[in-house]
Amino acid sequence: MARLELRGLRKQFGRGVVALDRLDLEVGSGELVSLLGPSGCGKTTALRIVAGFEVPDEGEVLVDGVDVVGLPASRRNMGMVFQSYSLFPNMTAEDNVAYPLRIRRQPKAERQRRSGELLAMVGLATQADRYPHQLSGGQQQRVALARALAHEPAVLLLDEPLSALDAKVRVTLREEVRRVQLELGITTLYVTHDQEEALAISDRVAVMSEGRLEQVGTPAEVYASPRSPFVASFVGTVNRLEATVASRAERTVRCGELVLRVGAEDFEHPDGTTVALYVRPEDVTVRPLTDGPAPAGAGGTVRGVTFLGSVTRVRVDCSLGSVVADVSSEEALHLAPGEAVSVELDPRRLRTLAPA
Amino acid sequence: MLRYLGVVPLGAYLLVFLLIPTGELVVDAFRDPSGTFTLSNVTTIFQAQYLSSFAASLELSALAALFGGILGFFAATAVVHPNAPRLVRSSVTTFSGMAANFAGIPLAFAFTSTLGATGVITVAFRHVGVSLAAVNPDATTLGLALVYTYFEFPLMLLLLVPALDGLKREWREAATNLGASGFTYWRTVALPILVPSLLGATVLLFGGAFSAYATAYALSGSTGNLVTELIGNLTNGNVTVDPQLAYALAFGMIVIITVLMVIYGLLQRRASRWLR
Numbered sequence: 001m002a003r004l005e006l007r008g009l010r011k012q013f014g015r016g017v018v019a020l021d022r023l024d025l026e027v028g029s030g031e032l033v034s035l036l037g038p039s040g041c042g043k044t045t046a047l048r049i050v051a052g053f054e055v056p057d058e059g060e061v062l063v064d065g066v067d068v069v070g071l072p073a074s075r076r077n078m079g080m081v082f083q084s085y086s087l088f089p090n091m092t093a094e095d096n097v098a099y100p101l102r103i104r105r106q107p108k109a110e111r112q113r114r115s116g117e118l119l120a121m122v123g124l125a126t127q128a129d130r131y132p133h134q135l136s137g138g139q140q141q142r143v144a145l146a147r148a149l150a151h152e153p154a155v156l157l158l159d160e161p162l163s164a165l166d167a168k169v170r171v172t173l174r175e176e177v178r179r180v181q182l183e184l185g186i187t188t189l190y191v192t193h194d195q196e197e198a199l200a201i202s203d204r205v206a207v208m209s210e211g212r213l214e215q216v217g218t219p220a221e222v223y224a225s226p227r228s229p230f231v232a233s234f235v236g237t238v239n240r241l242e243a244t245v246a247s248r249a250e251r252t253v254r255c256g257e258l259v260l261r262v263g264a265e266d267f268e269h270p271d272g273t274t275v276a277l278y279v280r281p282e283d284v285t286v287r288p289l290t291d292g293p294a295p296a297g298a299g300g301t302v303r304g305v306t307f308l309g310s311v312t313r314v315r316v317d318c319s320l321g322s323v324v325a326d327v328s329s330e331e332a333l334h335l336a337p338g339e340a341v342s343v344e345l346d347p348r349r350l351r352t353l354a355p356a
Numbered sequence: 357m358l359r360y361l362g363v364v365p366l367g368a369y370l371l372v373f374l375l376i377p378t379g380e381l382v383v384d385a386f387r388d389p390s391g392t393f394t395l396s397n398v399t400t401i402f403q404a405q406y407l408s409s410f411a412a413s414l415e416l417s418a419l420a421a422l423f424g425g426i427l428g429f430f431a432a433t434a435v436v437h438p439n440a441p442r443l444v445r446s447s448v449t450t451f452s453g454m455a456a457n458f459a460g461i462p463l464a465f466a467f468t469s470t471l472g473a474t475g476v477i478t479v480a481f482r483h484v485g486v487s488l489a490a491v492n493p494d495a496t497t498l499g500l501a502l503v504y505t506y507f508e509f510p511l512m513l514l515l516l517v518p519a520l521d522g523l524k525r526e527w528r529e530a531a532t533n534l535g536a537s538g539f540t541y542w543r544t545v546a547l548p549i550l551v552p553s554l555l556g557a558t559v560l561l562f563g564g565a566f567s568a569y570a571t572a573y574a575l576s577g578s579t580g581n582l583v584t585e586l587i588g589n590l591t592n593g594n595v596t597v598d599p600q601l602a603y604a605l606a607f608g609m610i611v612i613i614t615v616l617m618v619i620y621g622l623l624q625r626r627a628s629r630w631l632r
Contacts, residue, residue: 076533082529086526088549089631090545091630103540147530147534
């Protein structure tokens with residue numbers, strides 16, 4: 001197991017397009033870290049620099065403390081799974097997996113043993129003699145994963161490996177990637193723009209924007225405690241409301257007609273300042289006004305109801321602004337556009353950030 | 357039946373300009389001038405002088421396909437290289453489109469005036485003590501092969517550029533990532549993928565050289581020994597006119613090309629088994 005460190009990586013393409021702006025990141029031994037960000041944020045560039053396909057203008061890529069920037073890609077002992085299917089079409093699944101061993105002149109028996117073992121690990125033992133075009137997209141990516149692991153690389157790199165697959169296969173395969181990664185305990189850097197995917201499989205998530213790291217943390221930290229407006233809005237769905245700090249000492253803000261006590265401990269805003277208040281849809285409660293005594297929330301009107309399966313997303317216009325809430329689909333049966341409702345925010349889940 | 361309506365024009369074209377003439381040619385190869393069936397025309401082409409013509413044509417075609425193929429392959433590889441300036445690609449492919457069709461009398465004259473016995477390059481080299489007799493296009497198979505290469509290699513380039521474009525960047529990067537050198541990538545991945553295209557293009561080059569007539573005729577006049585030149589002499593010659601023998605020689609060419617196509621088909625099938 002190896003430790004991967006990216007130190008001060010900088011990369012500029014052409015005139016003025018800064019793809020990476022002094023990126024620092026550590027991936028511990030056996031850890032899976034996802035680089036998460038929108039298209040063009042520099043995540044793939046970072047991965048390609050680690051793999052050796054791009055040369056950084058500045059910075060180091062350390063594997064167990066040794067800078068590999070000067071090494072050609074073929075000598076970095078890394079395995080990579082690409083976004084598009086990159087299996088060699090002229091080779092069977094078995095030959096593809098055995099390819100790195102063939103390059104290393106391993107005996108044929110050993111190659112067959114190892115490729116058989118890896119294909120079994122990704123559930124494709126019976127497809128060994130199939131050519132890539134005879135395999136589905138998901139199967140091809142499984143073979144690609146097995147191939148990337150065949151030579152026991154120090155680091156595994158995955159560049160949006162599931163983005164070309166359909167939704168259901170994506171979910172199955174991401175679980176499989178995680179299972180294999182945990183089974184082998186291989187240090188892994190995973191690039192994706194899909195926040196759900198990143199949150200589901202990572203030990204830590206590194207959120208990137210415009211060539212810089214916005215936040216690094218466990219999926220729960222990044223989701224529950226975003227440190228920047230970008231992270232708050234990019235990771236998951238979030239309501240952004242305007243509020244004024246009522247009392248720093250009491251950690252209270254005024255939002256519309258409500259005064260809310262913010263649960264987060266790092267509440268450092270001076271009294272009277274305007275802040276952005278972030279709350280997830282699942283932390284918003286919507287009650288029909290016909291339910292018993294007058295609720296403590298802000299009054300509003302339902303503007304839209306979207307069925308999403310187990311939950312239903314309800315959009316409400318109220319004195320706080322436009323708020324979306326995820327309510328159980330059973331409760332949502334009583335909600336319809338135009339209906340008067342009360343909106344309550346869970347104060348323990350409120351996050352405040354200085355406006356961007 | 358309606359679904360085949362679209363291919364009717366192509367079928368009619370093939371019938372009128374390929375199948376009927378070929379059929380007539382084959383039938384005439386087995387007739388004497390009075391129209392009676394005979395095997396003598398076909399047996400005649402097995403005489404040493406005609407067999408040597410076939411050998412010369414085959415040798416020339418093989419050399420031209422080899423030279424054109426190798427040159428065209430490397431030129432195409434350079435043109436599609438990711439680091440090659442766009443201007444190079446567009447200018448080279450435009451030039452190739454023109455050069456691939458530059459054959460016959462103009463090409464023969466171009467080479468005679470440069471590499472012929474009194475060509476400017478030949479004379480210039482003679483002044484510094486170097487003889488270019490071995491590549492004289494008027495007199496040697498090698499020289500004639502070089503002339504053919506002039507239109508064969510751009511054709512190869514035009515045929516291979518799309519195939520090379522089809523090589524995905526990820527294949528090279530995956531091979532490199534897995535430890536392969538550039539050479540190993542070409543040997544184990546790129547070339548095997550390209551073999552069907554390379555075979556197809558080479559056969560086309562061979563066929564083009566095997567059936568070429570005007571360039572060779574313009575260079576060697578009536579003294580040439582290629583099958584196409586013999587056919588020309590036997591149908592239009594001033595001394596010996598024997599159309600029946602010309603048909604038999606053309607029939608021999610058809611047989612050779614058919615055999616080549618069968619071999620090509622078998623190789624292609626083997627090389628592209630991963631596509632099935």
